[in-house]
Amino acid sequence: MNFNSGDTAWVLIAGALVIFMTPGLAFFYGGMVRSKNVLAMLMQNFVVMGIVSVLWVFVTYSLAFGVDLGGFGVIGTLHFFGLGHITQAVPGYSGPLTQHIPPLVFVIFQMSFAIITPAIITGSSADRLAFGPFVVFIILWSILVYAPVAHWVFSPNGWLFKLKVEDFAGGNVVEINSGAAGVALAIVIGKRRGWPHKPMAPHSVPLALLGGGILWFGWFGFNAGSALAANTLAAHAFINTNTAGACGMLSWLVFERLRGGKSTTLGAVSGAVAGLVAITPSCGFVDIFGASAIGLIAGLVCAYAITLKFKAGVDDALDVGGVHLVGGIVGTLLIGVVGTSAVSGINGILYGGSALLLLHQLIAVLACGLYSFSMTWLIAKTIDKTMGLRISQEQENEGMDTSLHAESAYEFGSSILEAFK
Amino acid sequence: MNFNSGDTAWVLIAGALVIFMTPGLAFFYGGMVRSKNVLAMLMQNFVVMGIVSVLWVFVTYSLAFGVDLGGFGVIGTLHFFGLGHITQAVPGYSGPLTQHIPPLVFVIFQMSFAIITPAIITGSSADRLAFGPFVVFIILWSILVYAPVAHWVFSPNGWLFKLKVEDFAGGNVVEINSGAAGVALAIVIGKRRGWPHKPMAPHSVPLALLGGGILWFGWFGFNAGSALAANTLAAHAFINTNTAGACGMLSWLVFERLRGGKSTTLGAVSGAVAGLVAITPSCGFVDIFGASAIGLIAGLVCAYAITLKFKAGVDDALDVGGVHLVGGIVGTLLIGVVGTSAVSGINGILYGGSALLLLHQLIAVLACGLYSFSMTWLIAKTIDKTMGLRISQEQENEGMDTSLHAESAYEFGSSILEAFK
Amino acid sequence: MNFNSGDTAWVLIAGALVIFMTPGLAFFYGGMVRSKNVLAMLMQNFVVMGIVSVLWVFVTYSLAFGVDLGGFGVIGTLHFFGLGHITQAVPGYSGPLTQHIPPLVFVIFQMSFAIITPAIITGSSADRLAFGPFVVFIILWSILVYAPVAHWVFSPNGWLFKLKVEDFAGGNVVEINSGAAGVALAIVIGKRRGWPHKPMAPHSVPLALLGGGILWFGWFGFNAGSALAANTLAAHAFINTNTAGACGMLSWLVFERLRGGKSTTLGAVSGAVAGLVAITPSCGFVDIFGASAIGLIAGLVCAYAITLKFKAGVDDALDVGGVHLVGGIVGTLLIGVVGTSAVSGINGILYGGSALLLLHQLIAVLACGLYSFSMTWLIAKTIDKTMGLRISQEQENEGMDTSLHAESAYEFGSSILEAFK
Amino acid sequence: MKLIVAIIKPFKLEDVANALSKIDIKGMTVSEVQGYGRQAGHTEVYRGAEYQTRFVPKLKVEIVVADEALDEVMELVVTAARTEKIGDGKVWVIDLDELIRVRTGERGIDAI
Amino acid sequence: MKLIVAIIKPFKLEDVANALSKIDIKGMTVSEVQGYGRQAGHTEVYRGAEYQTRFVPKLKVEIVVADEALDEVMELVVTAARTEKIGDGKVWVIDLDELIRVRTGERGIDAI
Amino acid sequence: MKLIVAIIKPFKLEDVANALSKIDIKGMTVSEVQGYGRQAGHTEVYRGAEYQTRFVPKLKVEIVVADEALDEVMELVVTAARTEKIGDGKVWVIDLDELIRVRTGERGIDAI
Numbered sequence A, B, C: 001m002n003f004n005s006g007d008t009a010w011v012l013i014a015g016a017l018v019i020f021m022t023p024g025l026a027f028f029y030g031g032m033v034r035s036k037n038v039l040a041m042l043m044q045n046f047v048v049m050g051i052v053s054v055l056w057v058f059v060t061y062s063l064a065f066g067v068d069l070g071g072f073g074v075i076g077t078l079h080f081f082g083l084g085h086i087t088q089a090v091p092g093y094s095g096p097l098t099q100h101i102p103p104l105v106f107v108i109f110q111m112s113f114a115i116i117t118p119a120i121i122t123g124s125s126a127d128r129l130a131f132g133p134f135v136v137f138i139i140l141w142s143i144l145v146y147a148p149v150a151h152w153v154f155s156p157n158g159w160l161f162k163l164k165v166e167d168f169a170g171g172n173v174v175e176i177n178s179g180a181a182g183v184a185l186a187i188v189i190g191k192r193r194g195w196p197h198k199p200m201a202p203h204s205v206p207l208a209l210l211g212g213g214i215l216w217f218g219w220f221g222f223n224a225g226s227a228l229a230a231n232t233l234a235a236h237a238f239i240n241t242n243t244a245g246a247c248g249m250l251s252w253l254v255f256e257r258l259r260g261g262k263s264t265t266l267g268a269v270s271g272a273v274a275g276l277v278a279i280t281p282s283c284g285f286v287d288i289f290g291a292s293a294i295g296l297i298a299g300l301v302c303a304y305a306i307t308l309k310f311k312a313g314v315d316d317a318l319d320v321g322g323v324h325l326v327g328g329i330v331g332t333l334l335i336g337v338v339g340t341s342a343v344s345g346i347n348g349i350l351y352g353g354s355a356l357l358l359l360h361q362l363i364a365v366l367a368c369g370l371y372s373f374s375m376t377w378l379i380a381k382t383i384d385k386t387m388g389l390r391i392s393q394e395q396e397n398e399g400m401d402t403s404l405h406a407e408s409a410y411e412f413g414s415s416i417l418e419a420f421k
Numbered sequence D, E, F: 001m002k003l004i005v006a007i008i009k010p011f012k013l014e015d016v017a018n019a020l021s022k023i024d025i026k027g028m029t030v031s032e033v034q035g036y037g038r039q040a041g042h043t044e045v046y047r048g049a050e051y052q053t054r055f056v057p058k059l060k061v062e063i064v065v066a067d068e069a070l071d072e073v074m075e076l077v078v079t080a081a082r083t084e085k086i087g088d089g090k091v092w093v094i095d096l097d098e099l100i101r102v103r104t105g106e107r108g109i110d111a112i
């Protein structure tokens, strides 16, 4: 096979960048929880890397991208189990771009998505999810939720793909999917003791910002890597990503001021993430005006959306729903509005396109969101009834780090503890 | 257009690396301020990413690289407003390399420079710059200072470019420009309360070193990416960058010992940054001997230069002048001494080149340095007279994090605050 | 020369990634020491970057990859001193792949290995190694240990290379080499005051995990970059790396549970590193089943191996021996078992290969391990007798940061110290 | 005046402060301390090295009260801080010679 | 001997120490505490969740003095720590039974 | 009952606690403080700005004892904490009016 080394280099490094996003997410989340729970949060994210990496090469890649089972576009077979037959092109793809990069590079790149998606969910159940049940949850969720949804949207044989739903880098597969799952999990597991009247301030905003910085960096791999080539389309995705992140940050900060408060650093980074989430599905379909609009809207809408959890009484601790579900919906739908064929052949209604596109996008949003929500609810409920999903009240008081993992995150004023234990 | 995918991949990832440098810089600076001001410092750097990203695609890219206005080589037009006409090659470039990467990739890469340059300035005014005025400052500075200076030096139609001034990766545009601006801003805003007799020790040297590590990493994108291709020239720039950073570190440490003190970690990373600054303009013109010399000299000169602020009574808090201005001058001028045609066709006087090169470099240093200094002074003074540039004494005492942004950076011993607010 | 820009881009970015691993290692180690010694640990790692970067371009690259001295395959000459003759291909390589990337890119990539290897050693002597002697140690070790071992294994003229020993990315040169050296250094320098009865808990597990995250990220450059091209082999190395890291994490966690304890975050990241170490030599020779096996075995074996130091009474503070030496041996030997020609032409005994391969691997392990151990012992002993290797008891009590470097790492509750010194 | 010093479990601070605010005692000074006593710490494990911490994080609450209020306040503090599990802490009382409010210079009971 | 305990605003420590060094009192022990009183804390906002902190960072300064020096030192401390804004803090005085200098075993006033 | 307050060098805590555990005193409360006195701090340098810290980290150990035990405990603490170098710290003694164990409500000596 005569692969293009430049494209291959780009997708390889993009894959590495996206894998780096999961530790980044760990720090983003870890900084936002209290110091007694930070290791448990980091642990969940790192362990997702362990579990999903192995699942992917043996099972879930094949379920997501393998030969379609029965032609319904619902799920793949185990054709690629253990990376067997991996020199074959991805089933369903054809045309000149099919084999410009080694199929194994595609496996790697898609793996990075499969890892970060369940990792995002960990934010909603922060501070109270037991570790053993968490491991079971991740395995089941990857197989029963991630693999099918990825098949529907990303596999050329998936039913949403065939419906011509557009999702450049995972607005449905990653963002809506994890966001809806996060809300379901938060509902099943219940509120943290003391929420919402008790303040649960971030223990290290700089750590959260470090995570945010890594996420922004990695997102270039996420979105521009999804072009699967080092070309003009990748460049469009890249600049749109950066612009939308920037606009999301600015509009979130404006929202904070309009509400009468001060602009906060956590708001800045949250807004950036909201913009980045929203541009994920759309980055390959819009121009810089569209990207700006999407970023600005996402920043405002998400800044508002995260306040809804207080009204709904759902303790989505780190706003997985408000940012990823809502941001993912915003970006997925807006393709149908501001998509422009000047970038890649699809026009939203603003550019004279048919409303059918918007309808298809809506179907995708509903299908993925509802499937993920209900399936996650079911998985979580089942685990809760059998193993128990939640740590004990005493563990919650003491903190998860010492009670679940026998570790303390920090020993700064070490003199006392060091001298004598 | 038939773009080279390998070159495109390289410049895309280089752009991502340089964008990652701005969070890196935020941590480098954030670690060096006191814990009550760290978020404000991070905030300024993150907000620069938000503001300049948007400005660039709409306005400043076009001003810097657009069709020259009137042919004076002073500023571009708004030809590329909102990335219009962006399939056109950069005006003024010609020859085979012109279109080997998509023009949009060039826009991205140059954006990363436009972001980090004003971010560097934030170090000089640390601990006392008000947030609203800061936002205004950054907008004005990007348009009135960054865009023209970038046009002069980087645009093929710029007057310094046409004078054959050599600046491989932004010694003038980034380093001298930000360094001179930093000094001007520090002068206008005035000293911190208690400076210099009151100690203002870094609150987290590890955070500063994390920033330093990210900067070093990103600098490979900065310098080797400036070759705009994945080729031998990029490799020269890469190895020169690393060597000069290393030499800067070592000579700064030696300087510390010679002055009778201990070698410090902050000294190590500061020396590395000094070396990296100085090699920025020169990395594509010198060999490994030249790079070593530049790094060693920069480490020594900058280590000495940062002590001058105490004599001058200018509270350039994080040594933007001592490191970026001075390091940038060292590297820009030394091209005229140790530049060698073995690397890219230009000989410094040591290699038999004409003194004219050195003269041109000197003109560039003076033009960029003086323009930046005076224009920044004017902008800062204007803002100071109208909105006020500086926070109140009470805010300075309390710290910027709580007073400007309603956040505390850390809650380690969270028991008290968590239990009860 | 007509270089391949895609391959060049890949190896350049891989080199940058690996250079970024050394700060990553610094944080990994720095998080695990007590807060009074963290800067000294970071300092050692950053200074290694300074020293080895310079040594490499002037001396050690040439010793490692230069024309063989006398044809014994033991050491190179100074042919490439100061990067002279650097347009020549690496001596000994021939065939189509020889000149697909600029030789200078190879110099860069190999430099990143030469830097991180001695940096790894710093973990064993943590909390007690004096700074001046450390500098001398690194210089001597790079010349007397790293350069020859790299020549033996990586240079086509090296005796182990000619013996057809397989080491894809440095199991011998980096892992066994640094691991054996770490054990020797720990023996010569002696135990920390109070070890092992006194607890010396990590001062910041999040910092250690940040380091671990950076290491995982950089390891893609390390291993997949070692293909020296952006191709299918690089993809194999990439996915094997990720899989083995994941498996190492999981099996280490299982080991912790089997021993009756809780699974720890430091265990998760340690297991990942163990898996990554073990896959380093083997990533280009095994398939996903082999990589999984290697990762699982490495996690278990290393988790057990780190407990041996307590039995042996050797204070290898951060387990350089238990992880790098043992993991390196596991990975190097297992090539002879699970190597498969389906990936790159070599069969281990499980795939019908000859036991000769295993024998050669064993010879390499013994040669590199024993040479590194004894040479390091000699160097350390000599320094100890002449300059003294170890800090004073008072410095150990007070902490290295203030006593060696006149710095405190953190000032969180800054009010007291800030107000008045 | 008396100084009541209470060593309590950290998560009991809210209850103690709430109890006191009911009798209009709205001032106190709190610091983080490490307690050593009958209550055992937790086990920590770092790379296989396992140990038992002997110090347990506690809060030290200091409240200046008028002599008359002493018994009532002590009673309230002890009741609010109690969990009936080992490690609930101690309360001790110190007699004060003098008290001044820095802002005004008021002395004695007026300064509380 | 008396133990003077002063709860002060953190940025006032320098002034207090300078004042004392003038009358040749050069020893003290300082710790970080959280004060709860009339002075309100600041508002913090995290992703839209807003709250008011009730504790304010203070320093606790402890100074052992001879009985004779008590009044002068108290006066100096109070004056140096005063900003006349709410939250300036309290100073209280405790009688000591004994004092020893660890290094020498000296007791009483000699140990100060 | 008496409250013994000892300001000691941090690395001496282990010795102090060990000494006390021999006479079956197994409770204490420890906090981190900064000491200011004859002992000089260390020099710190940040980018060429050099200064001398005046505060030295110390631990404050508080032990409640019965009147009878006072002398023995003080003696043990002072001996265990001594290095004979400047900065070893001080020990002072405060008389307590009352002591309660929160868990049980026991008072006085029984509460120790």
Ligand SMILES: Nc1ncnc2c1ncn2[C@@H]1O[C@H](COP(=O)(O)OP(=O)(O)O)[C@@H](O)[C@H]1O
Binding pocket: D007, D034, D035, D036, D037, D038, D039, D056, D058, D085, D086, D087, D088, D089, D090, F026, F027, F028, F029, F030, F062, F063, F064, F065, F101, F102, F103, F112
């Ligand atoms: N003799 C003592 N002097 C000072 N503080 C003590 C003493 N004994 C106990 N304490 C403090 O009281 C806390 C609780 O004591 P502990 O013996 O654990 O439980 P309990 O008071 O319920 O019997 C300890 O953590 C310590 O802070």
Ligand SMILES: Nc1ncnc2c1ncn2[C@@H]1O[C@H](COP(=O)(O)OP(=O)(O)O)[C@@H](O)[C@H]1O
Binding pocket: D026, D027, D028, D029, D030, D062, D063, D064, D065, D101, D102, D103, D112, E007, E034, E035, E036, E037, E038, E039, E040, E056, E058, E085, E086, E087, E088, E089, E090
């Ligand atoms: N009853 C009290 N007991 C102990 N400390 C107190 C008491 N009341 C106030 N404080 C301390 O004094 C500080 C200042 O008190 P506050 O009421 O805010 O202002 P002011 O003393 O100026 O009236 C508080 O932050 C707290 O640390």
Ligand SMILES: Nc1ncnc2c1ncn2[C@@H]1O[C@H](COP(=O)(O)OP(=O)(O)O)[C@@H](O)[C@H]1O
Binding pocket: E026, E027, E028, E029, E030, E062, E063, E064, E065, E101, E102, E103, E112, F007, F034, F035, F036, F037, F038, F039, F040, F056, F058, F085, F086, F087, F088, F089, F090
């Ligand atoms: N007058 C004082 N009041 C309160 N604490 C004091 C006083 N003098 C000294 N200290 C404490 O004792 C510690 C040791 O005192 P220092 O004068 O340095 O040495 P030494 O006690 O050996 O003479 C100081 O760091 C401080 O914490």
